[in-house]
Amino acid sequence: MVMRRLKSVVRLNEIRTPIVIVNFKTYAEGTGKKAVDLAKSAAKVSSETGVCFAVAPQSVDVYAVANSVDIPVFAQHIDPITPGSHTGHVLPEAVKEAGAVGTLINHSERRLRLADIDAAVTRAREVGLVSVVCTNNTSVSASAAALAPNMIAVEPPELIGTGIPVSKAQPEVVTNTVDSVKRINRNVIVLCGAGITSGEDVAAALKLGTQGVLVASGIVKAKDPYKVMLEFAEATNKR
Amino acid sequence: MVMRRLKSVVRLNEIRTPIVIVNFKTYAEGTGKKAVDLAKSAAKVSSETGVCFAVAPQSVDVYAVANSVDIPVFAQHIDPITPGSHTGHVLPEAVKEAGAVGTLINHSERRLRLADIDAAVTRAREVGLVSVVCTNNTSVSASAAALAPNMIAVEPPELIGTGIPVSKAQPEVVTNTVDSVKRINRNVIVLCGAGITSGEDVAAALKLGTQGVLVASGIVKAKDPYKVMLEFAEATNKR
Amino acid sequence: MVMRRLKSVVRLNEIRTPIVIVNFKTYAEGTGKKAVDLAKSAAKVSSETGVCFAVAPQSVDVYAVANSVDIPVFAQHIDPITPGSHTGHVLPEAVKEAGAVGTLINHSERRLRLADIDAAVTRAREVGLVSVVCTNNTSVSASAAALAPNMIAVEPPELIGTGIPVSKAQPEVVTNTVDSVKRINRNVIVLCGAGITSGEDVAAALKLGTQGVLVASGIVKAKDPYKVMLEFAEATNKR
Amino acid sequence: MVMRRLKSVVRLNEIRTPIVIVNFKTYAEGTGKKAVDLAKSAAKVSSETGVCFAVAPQSVDVYAVANSVDIPVFAQHIDPITPGSHTGHVLPEAVKEAGAVGTLINHSERRLRLADIDAAVTRAREVGLVSVVCTNNTSVSASAAALAPNMIAVEPPELIGTGIPVSKAQPEVVTNTVDSVKRINRNVIVLCGAGITSGEDVAAALKLGTQGVLVASGIVKAKDPYKVMLEFAEATNKR
Numbered sequence: 001m002v003m004r005r006l007k008s009v010v011r012l013n014e015i016r017t018p019i020v021i022v023n024f025k026t027y028a029e030g031t032g033k034k035a036v037d038l039a040k041s042a043a044k045v046s047s048e049t050g051v052c053f054a055v056a057p058q059s060v061d062v063y064a065v066a067n068s069v070d071i072p073v074f075a076q077h078i079d080p081i082t083p084g085s086h087t088g089h090v091l092p093e094a095v096k097e098a099g100a101v102g103t104l105i106n107h108s109e110r111r112l113r114l115a116d117i118d119a120a121v122t123r124a125r126e127v128g129l130v131s132v133v134c135t136n137n138t139s140v141s142a143s144a145a146a147l148a149p150n151m152i153a154v155e156p157p158e159l160i161g162t163g164i165p166v167s168k169a170q171p172e173v174v175t176n177t178v179d180s181v182k183r184i185n186r187n188v189i190v191l192c193g194a195g196i197t198s199g200e201d202v203a204a205a206l207k208l209g210t211q212g213v214l215v216a217s218g219i220v221k222a223k224d225p226y227k228v229m230l231e232f233a234e235a236t237n238k239r
Numbered sequence: 240m241v242m243r244r245l246k247s248v249v250r251l252n253e254i255r256t257p258i259v260i261v262n263f264k265t266y267a268e269g270t271g272k273k274a275v276d277l278a279k280s281a282a283k284v285s286s287e288t289g290v291c292f293a294v295a296p297q298s299v300d301v302y303a304v305a306n307s308v309d310i311p312v313f314a315q316h317i318d319p320i321t322p323g324s325h326t327g328h329v330l331p332e333a334v335k336e337a338g339a340v341g342t343l344i345n346h347s348e349r350r351l352r353l354a355d356i357d358a359a360v361t362r363a364r365e366v367g368l369v370s371v372v373c374t375n376n377t378s379v380s381a382s383a384a385a386l387a388p389n390m391i392a393v394e395p396p397e398l399i400g401t402g403i404p405v406s407k408a409q410p411e412v413v414t415n416t417v418d419s420v421k422r423i424n425r426n427v428i429v430l431c432g433a434g435i436t437s438g439e440d441v442a443a444a445l446k447l448g449t450q451g452v453l454v455a456s457g458i459v460k461a462k463d464p465y466k467v468m469l470e471f472a473e474a475t476n477k478r
Numbered sequence: 479m480v481m482r483r484l485k486s487v488v489r490l491n492e493i494r495t496p497i498v499i500v501n502f503k504t505y506a507e508g509t510g511k512k513a514v515d516l517a518k519s520a521a522k523v524s525s526e527t528g529v530c531f532a533v534a535p536q537s538v539d540v541y542a543v544a545n546s547v548d549i550p551v552f553a554q555h556i557d558p559i560t561p562g563s564h565t566g567h568v569l570p571e572a573v574k575e576a577g578a579v580g581t582l583i584n585h586s587e588r589r590l591r592l593a594d595i596d597a598a599v600t601r602a603r604e605v606g607l608v609s610v611v612c613t614n615n616t617s618v619s620a621s622a623a624a625l626a627p628n629m630i631a632v633e634p635p636e637l638i639g640t641g642i643p644v645s646k647a648q649p650e651v652v653t654n655t656v657d658s659v660k661r662i663n664r665n666v667i668v669l670c671g672a673g674i675t676s677g678e679d680v681a682a683a684l685k686l687g688t689q690g691v692l693v694a695s696g697i698v699k700a701k702d703p704y705k706v707m708l709e710f711a712e713a714t715n716k717r
Numbered sequence: 718m719v720m721r722r723l724k725s726v727v728r729l730n731e732i733r734t735p736i737v738i739v740n741f742k743t744y745a746e747g748t749g750k751k752a753v754d755l756a757k758s759a760a761k762v763s764s765e766t767g768v769c770f771a772v773a774p775q776s777v778d779v780y781a782v783a784n785s786v787d788i789p790v791f792a793q794h795i796d797p798i799t800p801g802s803h804t805g806h807v808l809p810e811a812v813k814e815a816g817a818v819g820t821l822i823n824h825s826e827r828r829l830r831l832a833d834i835d836a837a838v839t840r841a842r843e844v845g846l847v848s849v850v851c852t853n854n855t856s857v858s859a860s861a862a863a864l865a866p867n868m869i870a871v872e873p874p875e876l877i878g879t880g881i882p883v884s885k886a887q888p889e890v891v892t893n894t895v896d897s898v899k900r901i902n903r904n905v906i907v908l909c910g911a912g913i914t915s916g917e918d919v920a921a922a923l924k925l926g927t928q929g930v931l932v933a934s935g936i937v938k939a940k941d942p943y944k945v946m947l948e949f950a951e952a953t954n955k956r
Contacts, residue, residue, distance in 0.1 A: 031330060081265060083266055113831070114834055115828055143831060357621065382592060565825075571748060576777045587806070
């Protein structure tokens with residue numbers, strides 16, 4: 001296990017775009033042993049297609065998942081804290097040591113105060129975690145860009161879990177976000193999420209100027225996640 | 240590892256009082272590999288003295304710790320959720336599957352809304368986790384007792400981390416808490432915490448009617464945690 | 479205005495049961511000038527029938543309402559603070575000085591942490607405000623009773639605003655709450671809320687052992703609030 | 718009272734810079750009748766010197782203050798809500814109707830989630846309230862600027878209430894904030910706060926490129942607030 005860990009440290013620097021980040025949320029299908037299995041499926045697709053897949057299991061599962069696969073593992077949340085008296089919080093250093101290479105911040109199901117997003121992005125940078133700040137619209141995306149995270153994932157909350165892709169329902173949210181973010185900080189990578197369930201949705205997202213997708217139920221709750229991920233991977237090459 | 244896990248399931252039912260629960264918080268000394276080492280020290284003391292020691296590492300570390308020791312492992316927090324769309328939250332089922340047998344709830348550094356404490360205690364019961372609700376004074380302890388958790392740990396927040404034990408500074412808080420809690424629900428086990436650093440403090444806490452202590456910096460940040468835990472263990476026999 | 483104010487101080491001590499507390503929420507129909515008008519209708523019904531009606535306008539409207547009517551005025555929320563640096567919070571002393579005689583605490587739309595409910599009840603007591611802690615079920619009601627507020631209003635959140643009265647949908651929640659609360663502290667007055675829209679609902683609530691109701695949309699959003707309040711008042715006499 | 722109100726509506730459009738916004742927090746010296754008196758002192762200075770003073774009393778006091786003075790009145794906080802079921806929250810429409818012309822948002826003692834700051838700024842715009850978003854450092858100020866509020870008030874939290882002015886302790890925070898904000902949106906007015914107690918501090922703040930100050934204890938808790946405000950007013954002319 002130790003060797004695999006070292007190897008994965010090498011590979012994990014290889015976060016490449018287009019990227020598909022699979023958020024396991026707290027779905028039963030993405031918890032514990034099933035989280036490890038799902039991550040292995042993602043790793044298989046990644047290895048077979050060369051497309052970058054990352055997984056974001058619950059903090060409880062980061063260690064087991066990161067020790068089972070060679071693809072990038074993200075935490076779903078970090079708290080903007082340093083080591084100390086913070087019972088029940090998620091320490092960036094702990095997430096990193098457990099094997100994560102990045103973290104979601106401010107997901108719509110775990111919104112943070114502005115000053116805390118700023119501090120969490122800073123802390124992620126300090127400990128060497130790739131930061132992905134989730135946002136809900138264009139103005140909030142621009143606002144987040146000013147904090148210089150590595151990535152921004154825009155997800156209109158009303159579409160999350162609906163199967164109606166943002167790229168179809170609100171393509172202007174995606175294009176305006178890409179424009180606004182790049183105007184403020186052109187180094188920030190823009191992803192989009194919400195309602196993405198098919199390769200077509202992924203291709204549409206990339207065509208609108210994003211460099212990847214953040215997806216949850218579309219994969220985690222799919223009958224055959226492997227098959228859907230394969231479809232996603234192929235769609236990234238059809239741009 | 241699988242065998243040790245099964246074995247630990249058997250042992251873990253053996254939560255006995257007096258109990259010493261060591262809260263690792265997000266101390267550097269209780270994170271990652273150091274969390275595993277510290278848990279092993281606690282297990283050693285437990286095995287040598289027969290006194291029940293439990294450890295409460297960060298959620299990220301529950302899996303690694305629970306797979307390394309045979310003593311009870313607690314989470315520091317659970318969210319009152321069922322499997323589903325709760326990115327960045329702590330699912331009781333996930334904590335359980337990772338190897339925890341119990342959880343702190345409402346620690347002073349992670350206070351919850353009343354309705355959420357109620358729901359978290361219920362969820363802990365449903366998935367088979369021992370619930371330890373932390374409280375800050377006598378009336379809140381009585382209030383928590385009405386929710387029928389397994390244990391209540393009263394900790395005056397102003398004493399946490401001070402090295403001034405509640406059993407000395409505010410013994411009436413402890414005795415009043417024991418009385419109030421028992422009057423509402425005599426099955427609830429009462430622990431006390433805050434400022435506990437010596438065997439003397441432990442003995443005093445037990446004399447005041449508690450059935451154990453919740454301790455953090457007194458052990459985690461001690462120069463020799465093993466030695467302090469040994470002193471704690473011996474103190475439980477001096478009652 | 480000064481004389482009316484003094485007079486109202488006298489009258490306001492006359493909180494009597496059965497009581498109907500009308501929560502104006504942030505409904506347009508209960509904001510600003512309309513809040514004053516609605517409070518006047520409640521005062522008219524109170525004066526005509528002798529039944530105790532209280533109103534709970536937004537904090538912004540407490541002053542104007544309290545200076546326009548002689549019936550008890552409640553705040554919808556107080557923060558558990560003392561005078562000091564708490565920008566944007568609701569100071570109990572300020573609410574009191576503006577003319578309120580009581581306050582809701584922990585409404586389902588403004589849930590508080592357990593320690594904060596405890597502190598808010600204490601602060602209400604200190605400044606002389608009647609405290610009404612809102613709860614969502616029987617165990618939380620029992621828990622709140624241990625904090626010794628003046629009243630507890632149990633409202634299953636899933637029924638709020640539905641027009642389905644708790645007294646019909648879940649009568650056992652009401653009777654169990656009355657039992658549990660009284661067992662812990664028999665001085666606490668129990669109200670019930672959620673879905674109450676008719677005199678029949680009020681009568682049912684009283685029959686189940688409560689001493690009044692907490693109502694919002696059933697009156698505030700009624701076509702003719704005066705008429706509905708009159709119906710409520712008459713129902714309290716049919717017990 | 719009605720006439721004064723109408724008159725004040727006319728005057729209130731005259732928010733001019735340099736501006737001094739006095740945050741009453743929940744200080745005893747700025748509550749209830751004392752809030753009205755303090756606002757009258759500010760109005761007197763404003764009238765005598767021609768310098769724009771605004772006051773930000775607690776929401777409970779907005780109505781009484783706005784009906785007593787002709788200077789701009791700000792709320793200390795609004796919630797990002799529309800009329801509806803939001804017990805215990807601050808409705809922008811209610812604040813406006815009570816006589817406020819603007820509102821602080823995200824004060825360091827009332828931090829909001831990023832998506833809520835965005836929504837609150839939008840709601841303020843919709844109901845015609847001037848929005849002042851409080852921030853804690855340069856990057857958060859830039860982030861806030863992307864949301865296009867009317868003003869941003871940067872206040873390093875560690876200096877609030879210290880009497881050590883940000884303009885002296887961390888002048889680069891002020892100048893960098895002015896630069897960053899203007900680069901993102903040159904229409905946003907930048908104020909600074911924290912530790913401001915003298916005319917000298919005000920002059921320094923303006924020299925660093927701000928268009929005013931947000932001040933609390935320096936005035937509210939001064940032995941003679943009128944005198945301090947006069948000093949502040951004179952300092953704005955010394956630029």
